[in-house]
Amino acid sequence: MGDENATVTLMIDGHEVTVPEGTTILDAAKSIGIDIPVICYHEATTANGLCRVCVVDVDEGRLLQPACVATCQNGTQVSTRSARVERSRRTILEMLHSAVDLGQAPEIQSLLDEYQADRERFPGAERRTAPVRDDNPFYVRDYSQCVLCWRCVQVCAEDAQYTFALTFSERGFHTQISTAFDVPLPGSSCVFCGQCVGVCPTGALKPKIEWGLEQGWSWDQIREGTRRERKAPRRANGD
């Protein structure tokens, strides 16, 4: 194994930086005050490099590299704002906006502004929609606002809770987060720990109280909606 104290030196946007071996480009850039945008990345979850908004140019290679998982290599030149990077980020943001309701995702909204994304770039585009799932007293799921960052699935599984209540249905553009066979959460293995709500970057997962307030519920309605008595015995679950 390599020396624990080994370092690498590279250039990021013309600034020389020396970091411990194994440091991601994202962290190295942050250490010198360069913020690389992210959507799926979260410090508390395994980085999967899937939103690709954090891509950067390394030595003008054939492919851009996802800064959240790509590690710094000695002697390389990294550009976080090359023309290819900007075009890719802008196009990804435009496509995302054309598919998902980002109305309650202020961080992504500011990225749309920063990259001068055209919010009407894809007229007539199919949107990924789903009915609001209000099936338990604790939180509400609105997958029309889901950007498929995977964080909720990850914290429900090996990243935190080992509950395995959440997965994906279908694949490709039509992927959605789902319970097994799309059963309501109380019939799943969900333990209502709330970790998924905590890591959701948009309004897709929301505490019931917050959602009730948005709907204009009275306090009585909220109390009723969030403290509902169990109507049937909880179903035994197979897993």
Place this chain on the structure above:
Amino acid sequence: MEKQIVSLDDVLRQYEGRRRDVLLPALWDVQTAFGHISPEAARQISTTLRVPVADIYGVIGFYSLFSEQPQGETVIHVCTSPSCGLAGADDLIRATCDELGIAPGQTTPDGRYTVRETTCLGLCDHAPAALVSQRGNGEHSVAPVHSPGELASHSHKPRTAAVDGVKEVFLQGTQPHRPQTLAEYGDYAALRHALEHMTPERVIETVEESGLVGRGGAAFPTGRKWRFTRGAPGQPRYVVCNADESEPGTFKDRVLMETRPHLLLEGMALSAYAIGAEQCYLFVRGEYPEATAILQRAIDDATAAGFLGERVMGHAFTCRIKIRRGAGAYICGEETALFEAIEGKRGFPRIKPPYPTTHGLFNKPTVVNNVETLCVVPGVIRHGADWFRQWGSQHSTGTKLVSVSGHVNRPGVYEIPFGMSLRALLDEQCKGVRGTLRAVLHGGAAGTFLTPNEIDVPITFEDLRSIGATLGSGAIMVFNDTVDMRDVLRRLGAFFEHESCGKCYPCQLGTQRQMEILNRADAPLPGDRLRLQDIGQTMTVASLCGLGQTAAMAVLSAMDKWPELFDSD
């Protein structure tokens, strides 16, 4: 015929005590027995294999040939990829649905038939093609299909397309359309030679000297891959054969498996010997039921003869080969997605690095090679690297299998020496183009278009690269001037939209938007050309895996060669 009653317990009994790596086989058994995988079945599999039921649901939804919903007793999957499109696939679907009184995707009210459209079945040389699933019996292919009536028949339709060429490395001794028996193939002489006279190191050196590079599309030097794997820390090591051939227009691996199963098995055994592995997996796409059965029979025969299994030919070398059946997902041809599938997961590609040579199947050092690549190895070990290098050029050594379909007089699989021109292939081997040539799609759906004045290009990696083209998987689809090229592009767009796994945003979103724009190509909106370029360039440079990185290749090359296709008429 009396219906056999099987219970879930019957089907799952053999899986007791097993773990997640048999999830796909267990799901296949349930799917075949019951025609779908119910919540009850998923819960029972969950308990048996100790896999969360949510994960099982996620896996069912990922693979096209698994269904959580009940379907007809017979499910007819009709191919809609370009070569089948040219051969009348749309009419076939319409006629079949009309006869049954349903729309594509629906099931007849009596529950007997479901009709689905599907992406390339690897039978482009017998277009139009269909795959038929029968509850209780499983899958069989029917091609070519001339009428809906043929789809209901249980009988196997023999293959007829050409299997021809120089027949030196791959096709020697083949009888077209019939698997070589073990007796016809021989006694695994190359493996015997290696076990008796060569160290594993020497096997690797010989493969390196041959100049063999991967034939699945990425063209990575095979010997170097083996060397890296042999040198990687961690045990056990694995050999995986990628037989998930799903690139539209590609069927050479199917033909190899259906005609020369032992050549592949011997190649896998040699690879296992070279890298120090005992366990090999042969991952065959679910749409290849005939090849799968032939290979299983060949494994059984070779094991009984002592050429595979424990103490091969009396030497301290063990080689077990397990077949794993895919279930309808092009992405599983991506090597890390293939590992995920064998591990019983959704076929999401992994971030690379780390590479399979150090962190492959079950996170262990793994060699993963294409069928054609492994089929080169026995000849190279038996006759030497120079024998292989007598064909081809310095950088493209040996012979190559190509799959030719579309408007040629004799579609089929051809073994050609590297360096033969595309024109010679089409004129001499394929007996000419039907009609006036308009375009060749070279390298599969992830390839590039060539115009009639580019077909003198010699088929080598370097010559193709010099004109901005690619060899890819060796798929060559030929289109004459009656073809609506926008229709071809629509089919390619639909293919990538259907096959994107959805993991990374550029491909998940880009394949959908690309398809939408191609679908309106007859009446494009202002700005569509730039939209396609932005989407295409973004997918190409920013996608996570090779699928997304090549999902716009054909569209971008068409835009370059026929810009008028992207204007309104």
